[in-house]
Amino acid sequence: MSKVIVVTSGKGGVGKTTSSAAIGAGLAMRGHKTVVIDFDVGLRNLDMIMGCERRVVFDFINVIQGDAKLKQALIKDRRLENLFILPTSQTRDKDALTKEGVKAVLDELREEFDYIVCDSPAGIERGAHLAMYYADEAVVVTNPEVSSVRDSDRVLGLLNSKTALAEKGDGSAVKAQLLLTRFDQNRSANGEMMSVDDVLEILAIPLLGIIPESTSVLKASNEGTPVSLDEKSPAGKAYLDAVGRLVGEQIEMRANPGEQRRGFFQRLLGRTA
Amino acid sequence: MQSGKSAAEVVATVKPFQIRGRSFTAVALHLTGRPDRAFFQALEARLNQTPLFFENAPLVIDLELADGLDSAEELMRLTAELRRRKLSVFGIQSGTPAQARAANEAGLISLPAGRDVALERVTRQGSRSVPATPAPAPKEPANRMITQPVRSGQTVFADRGDLVIVGSVSSGAEVIAAGNIHIYGRLRGRALAGVNGDTSARIFCHALDAELLAIAGLYRTSENLGADTPRQYVQVYLQGEVLRIESLK
Numbered sequence: 001m002s003k004v005i006v007v008t009s010g011k012g013g014v015g016k017t018t019s020s021a022a023i024g025a026g027l028a029m030r031g032h033k034t035v036v037i038d039f040d041v042g043l044r045n046l047d048m049i050m051g052c053e054r055r056v057v058f059d060f061i062n063v064i065q066g067d068a069k070l071k072q073a074l075i076k077d078r079r080l081e082n083l084f085i086l087p088t089s090q091t092r093d094k095d096a097l098t099k100e101g102v103k104a105v106l107d108e109l110r111e112e113f114d115y116i117v118c119d120s121p122a123g124i125e126r127g128a129h130l131a132m133y134y135a136d137e138a139v140v141v142t143n144p145e146v147s148s149v150r151d152s153d154r155v156l157g158l159l160n161s162k163t164a165l166a167e168k169g170d171g172s173a174v175k176a177q178l179l180l181t182r183f184d185q186n187r188s189a190n191g192e193m194m195s196v197d198d199v200l201e202i203l204a205i206p207l208l209g210i211i212p213e214s215t216s217v218l219k220a221s222n223e224g225t226p227v228s229l230d231e232k233s234p235a236g237k238a239y240l241d242a243v244g245r246l247v248g249e250q251i252e253m254r255a256n257p258g259e260q261r262r263g264f265f266q267r268l269l270g271r272t273a
Numbered sequence: 274m275q276s277g278k279s280a281a282e283v284v285a286t287v288k289p290f291q292i293r294g295r296s297f298t299a300v301a302l303h304l305t306g307r308p309d310r311a312f313f314q315a316l317e318a319r320l321n322q323t324p325l326f327f328e329n330a331p332l333v334i335d336l337e338l339a340d341g342l343d344s345a346e347e348l349m350r351l352t353a354e355l356r357r358r359k360l361s362v363f364g365i366q367s368g369t370p371a372q373a374r375a376a377n378e379a380g381l382i383s384l385p386a387g388r389d390v391a392l393e394r395v396t397r398q399g400s401r402s403v404p405a406t407p408a409p410a411p412k413e414p415a416n417r418m419i420t421q422p423v424r425s426g427q428t429v430f431a432d433r434g435d436l437v438i439v440g441s442v443s444s445g446a447e448v449i450a451a452g453n454i455h456i457y458g459r460l461r462g463r464a465l466a467g468v469n470g471d472t473s474a475r476i477f478c479h480a481l482d483a484e485l486l487a488i489a490g491l492y493r494t495s496e497n498l499g500a501d502t503p504r505q506y507v508q509v510y511l512q513g514e515v516l517r518i519e520s521l522k
Contacts, residue, residue: 150425150443150444150445151425153424153425153426153443153444153445154424154425154426154445156422156424157423157424157425157426157427157446158426160421160424161427201459202441202443202461204422204440204441
């Protein structure tokens, strides 16, 4: 039984594409056949984060419009054999997406893949709506600050009302979980950032994971590598934990996700700094 | 080019007036017969029940069921009698052409027939024995129960009763009810109770962090709630013209 997972947030710049790439790679590493779809038509980024921008020939919109076959548009990842990317068009806009077209593509993908990760654009308009419309589950990416939390709350409302599952009207709903990104334990403790509890109290959904603010994320993006492939970085490890929980494993939420296991010298230096 | 410049200048100057569309709510008085002594007695009895409610309320005389009354004199007399009772008559509606002409002469305007809406407060307090304003059948109250959090951007409206929310109301969300609002959770958004004018409506919530509180149109925003406002287990109600927030403990 394949699952469609939308990675969404409402607000831009909180880490949807980074998270989509990391979750997609994490699922593939666990042996699940996974495809990540870029729904951000016109602002194509996923292929760069995944490091396959030079291999894009056909895209999602070509497939929707019947100009190319799905097989032609899917790009196989070079590092993970179970990972595929369906890039989007940079030259078109979100109006090129149609409900019927998206459904047809997702139905075809469902036959072959275990997990279909939809990387939603920011906002709550057409692109974001269609990215979430056919989802079974949602990963709501949120930064620990008020505007991001409020936008996520808005998106949760839409997930409860404007999706195919919600419109069935039989009580079924998109299972939404929170992925708290760019979290800084020290700044949260100082009161500069919202705490995990504050965010959970407002959003009232299960916590999928806490991704610490980390320089390795930007580095991975620039290199075109999903950050979860960098198993040494705290962010990469946090993403892998989150993916484990996404597939139903019980993994303890670390109290201080930003904490690295420090070497002897690091501890010595850390104290003097 | 020149004309373009002068147009810009015209726009830049301060306008001496502005025209805006505006709609008012008026009371319609349906006459079913001659405005005789019995009519005025019944009217006074009705007005005495809610003396303040109709005071200086804009009023239209509906002549659909009234025969005669097609002379300016008769209408002027009726208008004077009604105004003496503090009813601000300004026009007639549903009149025959003759009645409309007479109204014009009497200084009243003639309106096309509008849509009547039941006055909630009238039906609540009023009696059905007054022929001048036949009270519509009172609507069945319909309470609404929401068992999920009300998210930012959502509006929940209980138009004919109380609204019960088991969960929180997020900032940017709106909960509106004709009756009371009960929130078993934290209220961060806007809550408007008694929107049809029920001044006895109240808002109850477990934790108060509201952006806006309103009862029967009287409101307070979070900015003027004050630091000493109780925040846990509170009720909000109207005391005269003051919106009071009080702890339930």
